[in-house]
Amino acid sequence: MSAESFELDGPGRIGGQNRVRLLSMFFVFAFMAIAFKLVMITAFKEKEETNPELAAHLSRIPRPDIVDRNGKVLATDIAVASLYADPRKIPDVDEAVELITAALPDVNGKVLRQRLLQPKRAFIWIKRQVSPEERDAVYNLGIPGVGYVNERKRVYPQGRLAAHVVGYVDVDTQGIAGIEKFLDNEGAIYTASLADPETQSAAPAELSIDVRVQHILTDEVSKAITKYKAIAGGGIVMNVETGEILALASLPDFNPNADTKALSKEQQNHMLSGVYELGSVIKAVTFAMAFDYGVINMNSKYDARYPLVIGNARINDYRGQNRVLTVPEIFTNSSNIGTAKMALDVGIERHQEFLRRMGLLDRLETEVPETARPLLPRRWGKLASATIAFGHGFAVQPLQGLAVVAALLNGGKHVPPTFMRRSKEEADVLAQRIVKESTSEKMRELFRLNANIGSASKANVIGYRVGGKTGTAEKVVGGRYSKDKRLTSFIGAFPMERPRYALFVMLDEPKPLPETYGFATSGWNAVPTAGKIIERIAPLLGVEPQFTSEDLAKLEKQAKDKKAKDKRG
Numbered sequence: 001m002s003a004e005s006f007e008l009d010g011p012g013r014i015g016g017q018n019r020v021r022l023l024s025m026f027f028v029f030a031f032m033a034i035a036f037k038l039v040m041i042t043a044f045k046e047k048e049e050t051n052p053e054l055a056a057h058l059s060r061i062p063r064p065d066i067v068d069r070n071g072k073v074l075a076t077d078i079a080v081a082s083l084y085a086d087p088r089k090i091p092d093v094d095e096a097v098e099l100i101t102a103a104l105p106d107v108n109g110k111v112l113r114q115r116l117l118q119p120k121r122a123f124i125w126i127k128r129q130v131s132p133e134e135r136d137a138v139y140n141l142g143i144p145g146v147g148y149v150n151e152r153k154r155v156y157p158q159g160r161l162a163a164h165v166v167g168y169v170d171v172d173t174q175g176i177a178g179i180e181k182f183l184d185n186e187g188a189i190y191t192a193s194l195a196d197p198e199t200q201s202a203a204p205a206e207l208s209i210d211v212r213v214q215h216i217l218t219d220e221v222s223k224a225i226t227k228y229k230a231i232a233g234g235g236i237v238m239n240v241e242t243g244e245i246l247a248l249a250s251l252p253d254f255n256p257n258a259d260t261k262a263l264s265k266e267q268q269n270h271m272l273s274g275v276y277e278l279g280s281v282i283k284a285v286t287f288a289m290a291f292d293y294g295v296i297n298m299n300s301k302y303d304a305r306y307p308l309v310i311g312n313a314r315i316n317d318y319r320g321q322n323r324v325l326t327v328p329e330i331f332t333n334s335s336n337i338g339t340a341k342m343a344l345d346v347g348i349e350r351h352q353e354f355l356r357r358m359g360l361l362d363r364l365e366t367e368v369p370e371t372a373r374p375l376l377p378r379r380w381g382k383l384a385s386a387t388i389a390f391g392h393g394f395a396v397q398p399l400q401g402l403a404v405v406a407a408l409l410n411g412g413k414h415v416p417p418t419f420m421r422r423s424k425e426e427a428d429v430l431a432q433r434i435v436k437e438s439t440s441e442k443m444r445e446l447f448r449l450n451a452n453i454g455s456a457s458k459a460n461v462i463g464y465r466v467g468g469k470t471g472t473a474e475k476v477v478g479g480r481y482s483k484d485k486r487l488t489s490f491i492g493a494f495p496m497e498r499p500r501y502a503l504f505v506m507l508d509e510p511k512p513l514p515e516t517y518g519f520a521t522s523g524w525n526a527v528p529t530a531g532k533i534i535e536r537i538a539p540l541l542g543v544e545p546q547f548t549s550e551d552l553a554k555l556e557k558q559a560k561d562k563k564a565k566d567k568r569g
Helices: 002-049 052-059 091-102 110-116 133-138 178-184 190-196 211-227 281-292 327-332 336-345 346-360 383-388 398-411 423-429 437-453 526-540 547-567
Strands: 072-084 124-128 145-153 175-178 232-239 247-249 301-303 308-310 313-315 323-328 468-476 480-494 501-508
Touching: 002 526, 052 175, 072 133, 091 110, 110 124, 110 175, 110 301, 124 133, 124 145, 133 145, 175 327, 178 190, 190 301, 190 336, 211 232, 211 313, 211 501, 211 526, 232 398, 281 327, 281 336, 281 346, 281 383, 281 398, 281 437, 301 327, 301 336, 308 336, 308 383, 313 336, 313 383, 327 336, 327 437, 336 346, 336 383, 346 383, 346 480, 398 437, 398 480, 398 501, 437 480, 468 526, 501 526
Parallel strands: none
Antiparallel strands: 072 124, 072 145, 232 247, 232 501, 301 323, 308 313, 468 480, 480 501
16 A cells, blocks of 8 residues: 555656746746846847947047147037937837927928938937937937937037137037147047047147137237228237247137038138238348348348339339338338349349248148148249239238248247147257348347337337338239238237247238328238237236336336326316
């Protein structure tokens, strides 16, 4: 009985235990399968369904901030949301379009509907870089397949200030202009050197720009445009020892924070992307050439009593002295006749060679990519050489002209201009001698003399030993030079015993005023504008004033005159 029970009951108990084990193993495997599926979904589903371009975009190391030489932020990234949709998951496209366009009135419903009716697409943008309110309004609609991702938006805290230098980016934060474009293109290696992949961050790109100097330059040029009713204007401040650009203004400018930036011709960077006949400013180059070749010295003289006739052309002086002039007198009176004769004495071939040595026959390239090539004469004969000598028939970038004049004044070494911070040691490696040091000494003497007694006298700020050269060029209108439309300019430097900073100011079509006695030449508008700029920036740049007894007497007289004026007012 017991044996029979053993034979019947034993196997039954073993089978029951196996069923329990099998059932347990089934639940374990089922749980593991579910867990594995959840991991796959959370870890890989987004990667499979996300647009590869979006994934690459979101994984990029952020663009480096752009800061001025003192660490002031000029461009930076902020976090924003962008709305997207997966058309495959939207059950009712028409309803989705109606709801989304109600929340985002600026979204084109027709375009959005066409894009959503693409079931094979896994990803489309609805709207990029939305406000938090717009993000929440759409996300809270609860439309299947509609969501948002956090990305970056480029902003410019200084607004219009130095906009032509900094440039801007597109909606994908790709550089379109200025330093922003440089960081993506030629400066890609530089940008990579700033990046730290482990922390997904980048050190800031340090510019040579000083926002304090930039503000003053922009402010004074803007005031001059208004006062003299000019159509445009600009200016540049440059360190003559390092080639660093401390400020560059081109007006009218633009707001890089604006959603659309279709710049008009007037808003382009006139200091780099435009070329101009700078008129008598170029005479400084001719004088340096004649000194360097030994054609003239300070005691040389030229007959400026009669016009210079070359073929059918007659070259006259604007306000002729009608006498024999010494070299300093030719400079301070800005004699076209005397300057042209110097160039003819040098000779056409040597004239061309000298301009080539100055870099004036090639396009000047800097980190800011928007640059233009010089406009040169088609035929370079005797007449072309004579007119180029005083700045007609030959057009260059304003920065190009400033860089050359800076070299003529800093001891004779050309330092490539830069918009990035550069040390004196780095600049010395790049510098190339283009004229003798003795030539530079003579040019400094002439520049200072012109500010004391010549056409640049209104730029002579007491205590800062300014030197400069003026230029007034007739604009070409309809293929002919216009007597009524002028481009006025000034190139100067300070302090002249050892120049540290060079300055360029330009006004496009300034008008005569009663206080200018009906004149609209450079000495009456660009020059006093430069003087106001120097007066404001020199203390900021650490240039200490030095006062002679004559300077102190002038300052005392100015103080008395102001006091009397205030009392009358």
